[in-house]
Amino acid sequence: MQLTGAEIIVECLKEQGVDTVFGYPGGAILNVYDALYEYRDEITHVLTSHEQGASHAADGYARATGKVGVCLATSGPGATNLVTGIATAYMDSVPMVAITANVGRPLLGRDSFQEVDIAGIVMPVTKYSFIVKNIEDLADTLRRAFYIAKSGRPGPVLVDVPKDITGMKYEYEPCHPATVNREIKSIRKEDTDQALDMIREAEKPFIFVGGGCVISGADQEVRELARRIQAPVCDTLMGKGTFPGEDPLYTGMVGMHGTKASDLGVTECDLLIVLGARFSDRVTGNTKTFAHNAKILQIDVDAAEINKNIKVDASVIGDVKEVLKRLLEEIPKKEHPEWIAHIQELKSKYPLNYDHTQLTGPYIIEKLYELTNGDAIISTDVGQHQMWAAQYYKYKEPRTLLTSGGLGTMGYGLGAAIGAKMGRPEKTVVNIAGDGCFRMNMNELATAARCGRQLIQIVMNNHVLGMVRQWQTLFYGKRYSSTVLDDAVDFVKLSEALGAKAIRVTKMEDVEPALKLALAAEGPVVLDCWIDQDLSVFPMVPAGANLDDVFDEEDMKKHE
Structure with missing residues (x-):
């Protein structure tokens, strides 16, 4: 059937199961908004107060649901207002498709009103950015954008569509979304065998959970691993919720404002099992001394993260959930009573604490x-x-x-x-x-x-x-x-x-x-x-310091 480019965009959104989009209209994208009006019973459009709000809303929608978030903006400043939200999603591996409309093709490259090369601007902060120059490529480009956004290590993709393409007609044929399979081809048996040997030999294992576990839905596997090998668990800011916050094996966040139990435990363990985490500087502190008593086993879907910030002793590349499933088939139940007792002692000795005499x-x-x-x-x-x-x-x-x-x-x-x-x-x-x-x-x-x-x-x-x-x-x-x-x-x-x-x-x-x-x-x-202006966050590790340099208010008072 013959549809305008704008109608093809909306039909492709429907194909991908999109039920909500966030955006702000403008001249270049008016054809798309006119099409959205006709589809208003099938796709909810949330008009935000600012384009940056639309990009953050699409990001929040994606993080909360696990689906791809979608935001829309017009050309020029409308498109550039999305950039901070796109970069936010990129840094945290959030699946998002940003659709912008640019000036018509005859006006491109002429410093036209509200013209900007948004595809070029966002190149460093997207998995991919497209500008559609031919209407026959529009549907397949959008389908490819959604596939890229949610496959492998997820992230944002931008599709820029000149206004004249949104207005012209072309034959549209419906298509089922491509299936996104978990990354398993990169999982090598020799790597999982080495990982198994390290886990079997460890006497003081510690599990370090990052945002990749949330993305892959590996929470049940992480919980099973911790209980199977009786290992304490810490997490990053992005890994929260993978392991229950009230579980006795949970030690809290690790890093600059992590708990003393986590920071000291990572320093003292003999095996650190790192699941879907990228060793941010806010987590590691001094990279030369990070987990210096431990062998480090890193499991991540992105090969580029291996040995990027921290040199590891072994790694398995692949979807975290799938890797853990394979490991759990062979990992025997093991207990580490002395190690667990020591970690519990650290938790009891160094609990989180704050002033209970005032509003905080x-x-x-x-x-x-x-x-x-x-x-x-x-x-x-x-x-x-x-x-x-x-x-x-x-x-x-x-x-x-x-x-x-x-x-x-x-x-x-x-x-x-x-x-x-x-x-x-x-x-x-x-x-x-x-x-x-x-x-x-x-x-x-x-x-x-x-x-x-x-x-x-x-x-x-x-x-x-x-x-x-x-x-x-x-x-x-x-x-x-x-x-x-x-x-x-x-x-x-x-x-x-x-x-x-x-x-x-x-x-x-x-x-x-x-x-x-x-x-x-x-x-x-x-x-x-x-609240009081002089309230502080503790514990704290100074930037670039060792994790075991962690201090709190009591330490400061003793030092003074």
Whole structure:
């Protein structure tokens, strides 16, 4: 059948099972929006307040559902406003397809109004970027984009379509989406045999879980492995929920703001089993001394990650879930009572701790965990509140913490929360932000209000850029250069003006009733929580230091 390019785009979205897209219209993409109007009963379009909000919403939708997120933008500034969200998705391996419309082909390369080479701009932060120059290539290019986005190590793909192509007609033939198979061809028996030998020989094994376990859906296999070989488990920010936060074998996050039990355990173990993690500098600290007492076994779908940041003793390349399935067929049950007892001693000796005499971020998050029974989807922005959310909310299952781990994008969380709520409307969704982050994309509150779905926005309002100030306190002689937000912004009034309910929380006894009200509400509710500007995140490993240099407030007092 003959369809316009715009109609072909929407039909291809339907082919791929897309039910929700996020975007913002403009002149170059008007044909696509006109087609979306005709398909409005089949595909929900969420009009965000800013294109960056659309990219973060598509990202949050993808992380929460496991499906490909889709965002749309017009040419020029509309397209460039997507770049931060695309880069965020790229760093965290999130499947996303961004569709932009450019000026017509006769106007390309002429510095035309709102013309920009978006395919070139995003090349370093996408798995692939296309510009469609012929309408006969349009459908297959979109199909290929979805396949690339979700195959192997997932990531974002951009498809740029000139306006004249969206308006011309061409024959469209429906096609079933290509099957995306798990990466198993690269799994070699000699590698799995070596891995098995290392696991059998280890007396002090430690399992280190990254975001690849979430992506591959390997949570059950990871849990079985830990119990089979009686190994403690730590995770990265991206690996949260793979292993239950309340399990006795769980030691907490590892790295710069990891628990002492995790940082010391990784340092002391004799085998570190690394599952779907890329050895970020925020995790490893000093790479020369990272896990220096251990042999390191790395399992990852991406061969480029092997020996990139940390030299390992052995590796298996392939989908983590599939590799673990094969290993579990041959791994015997093994107990390490002395090692487990030592780890439990570390957990008892060095628990997470905070000031219980005043309103703090950890108190708010612990109360949120209690009232939601750990069943909410939590999104965050970046900073102290992000670390507190990682430390004090106990994640039961994967895809329940949505956060910018690699790029560290301030302003990410609210858009991601909207995407998550659209993808999983049955779940309670809470975005946790600092006041500095909230300012960056708080206009998306209007989007949340228009969607009319329950969504809770917690603002940890300390009137400073908290994490940067913490570094200034510890390493810059308390010279607070440009980190004090001493203005008259009122988040309660602002939130109400954007269509949300809002509550100011200034005391510990305010927290529970405010959260209960928010959990019972039908639309978005903002909790403006005023906390002290000098609260810090502990434990902490200074950048580039050894993991066993981890310190907390008690250590600082002793040192002083």
